[in-house]
Amino acid sequence: MNDRAVALLEQYEIEVLRTRKGRGAILCDTQQGCLIFKEYTGREEQLRLQEQVLKHLEDCGNISAERLLATREGALSVTDRDGVRYILKTWWEGRECNIRDREECMEAMRLLAGLHKDLEFIPTFPEMEGIPTPVIRRFLPSREYEKHNKELKRARRFLKQRSQKTWFEIRLAAVMDPFLEEAGQICEEWKKIENSHDVEAGETFCFCHGDYQYHNILRQDRGFFLVNFEKCQADGPIRDLYLLLRKLLEKSDWDCNRGEALLAAYESVRPLNPFERQDLFYRLSYPEKLWKIVNFYYNSGKAWIPEKNQEKLDRLLEQETARKKFLRILRA
Structure with missing residues (x-):
């Protein structure tokens, strides 16, 4: 500035x-x-x-x-x-939430649950006085992931047509089909569940932070201080819970014990209803990390591919078995 x-x-x-x-x-x-x-x-x-x-x-x-x-x-x-x-x-001057500290991460989860309980309200604007506030429908993530699937298919076609491939492109092309098949199946199942879940008028409504991750959870002697609400929106609590839980699990190689403890910490303040638990399962099931890797690759220059791309892909593949194990536990 x-x-x-x-x-x-x-x-x-x-x-x-x-x-x-x-x-x-x-x-x-x-x-x-x-x-x-x-x-x-x-x-x-x-x-x-x-x-x-x-x-x-x-x-x-x-x-x-x-x-x-x-x-x-x-x-x-x-x-x-x-x-x-x-x-x-x-x-507030402070440090970011320590993702290596199990107890601090659980505290951040309890804080998130409290945030969602406080944000169960529908805002009103002065210029709308006398005008009935419309029922705000829950955001449907399957629409966003359908778009992701189209982008993955476009990148796959590009890779198949590329004659000379780097090691990263060879590796990426070899693993894309199974992930894409999984992504398509998840979207179809998800849409059926969303369509069958009718958001009734008067159902508890909740805003979410929109970007609830450790960068935006500051720690000081006085406790936690939440920042960067620029993405707050009407999307229900699972958007926040999914984002933080996925970030923390990726950092811990999808440690199932840690994942269960983090989820239990959230539910000790605000238990999830059956639809929310399903919603969380399908969000975590979608291979969003792969989409991010592919999207970054496809929309960047191809003359030189950063080594970091290969590292991220290798780490994703190494964690896949543990991720599937946690998803089985979550769905049980």
Whole structure:
């Protein structure tokens, strides 16, 4: 960020004592504590939703999370003369959640369950007064993964037509068919379950963080502090639970004992209903890690393929047996 961006802070009702760089943004020491000023590329509607979600959390008083600050005129973002938008939020100095610490990860799971319990609400907007709030339907992940399947098939065709292949491309082409077959079967089963699950009016509704992973769970002496709610959305709790659980299991080579302990920690605060458990099973069953590897490869230059690609593919294949074992336990 440049000095022009820092000058935008004058639009806020704050007194900046000092600024410093941090986490791809500007950290501001103020009389109100530490704030973070960062670029924002999302929609204004998303910002308004984020503000309501964070205000609701603050009112509940159970979880420490960031808070959006408005300008003197009440705007949630400011724009420089080049059209770049910025937002200002509260911030805690702290470290990321330690993924190697079993107890800390279980605590992060319990915190997530508490977050979901607090976010069982439907926001309202002033300009919608008198207009019935529509029933917000649960996000259907099978649609997203159908798109992933098409991308995998496109990459497979490309690999088959490529005459001279690197070792990574040879290895990838050799394993894609089984994964793609599995992905297609999972999507078909998933759609049948989603179609049979009717979201009734009045069913408990929950927002999710949208990007609940250890990077966004900060630890300090005072406890955990949740940040980066820019992706919060109406998708139900399993989106968050799946993301964190998958990340932690990949880091532990899909250790079944650890996976069961993490899930039990979440359910000690907020038990899963049968549909949510099925939802979690199918999200974890989909070979998303392979899709990410393929997507990165297919959309990058082919003249030089990073060695990291091969390492990620090897690790994925090494973990496949353990992943399948955990899925069997989850479905039992």
